[in-house]
Amino acid sequence: MINYNHVVQFQHIFWDExxxxxxxxxxxxxxxxxxxxxxxxxxxxxxxxxxxxxxxKAIEASTKRLHTECGRTD
Known part of the structure; x- marks a missing residue:
C-alpha cells in the first residue's frame, strides 16, 4: 500500500515539472x-x-478556498 503523503508528493513533483x-x-x-x-x-x-x-457545492468550496488562500475569486 502506498502512503497517501507519498502519492501527493509524487503528484506535486509531476505537476511542478x-x-x-x-x-x-x-x-x-x-x-x-x-x-x-x-x-x-x-x-x-x-x-x-x-x-x-x-x-x-464543490465549485463553491473551491471558490471560497481560492479566495481565502490566494486572494482570488475568478
Missing part, C-alpha cells in the same frame, strides 16, 4: 479546492487555470 511551461491548467475535479490552490500557487504568471466539477 509540467507547470514550468503550461499556459492552460485544468483541474477537472475541483472538489474542496486543495489541488486547485496548489496549481494556482505554482502556475506561470498569465496562465489560465480552470477548476471544473459537476457539483455546485
Amino acid at each position: 509540467q507547470l514550468k511551461s503550461a499556459k492552460t491548467v485544468v483541474d477537472a475535479t475541483a472538489g474542496n479546492g486543495h489541488d486547485l490552490v496548489y496549481l494556482a500557487q505554482h502556475c506561470l504568471p498569465g496562465s489560465t487555470l480552470w477548476g471544473i466539477d459537476k457539483q455546485a
Whole structure:
C-alpha cells in the first residue's frame, strides 16, 4: 500500500515539472479546492487555470478556498 503523503508528493513533483511551461491548467475535479490552490500557487504568471466539477457545492468550496488562500475569486 502506498502512503497517501507519498502519492501527493509524487503528484506535486509531476505537476511542478509540467507547470514550468503550461499556459492552460485544468483541474477537472475541483472538489474542496486543495489541488486547485496548489496549481494556482505554482502556475506561470498569465496562465489560465480552470477548476471544473459537476457539483455546485464543490465549485463553491473551491471558490471560497481560492479566495481565502490566494486572494482570488475568478
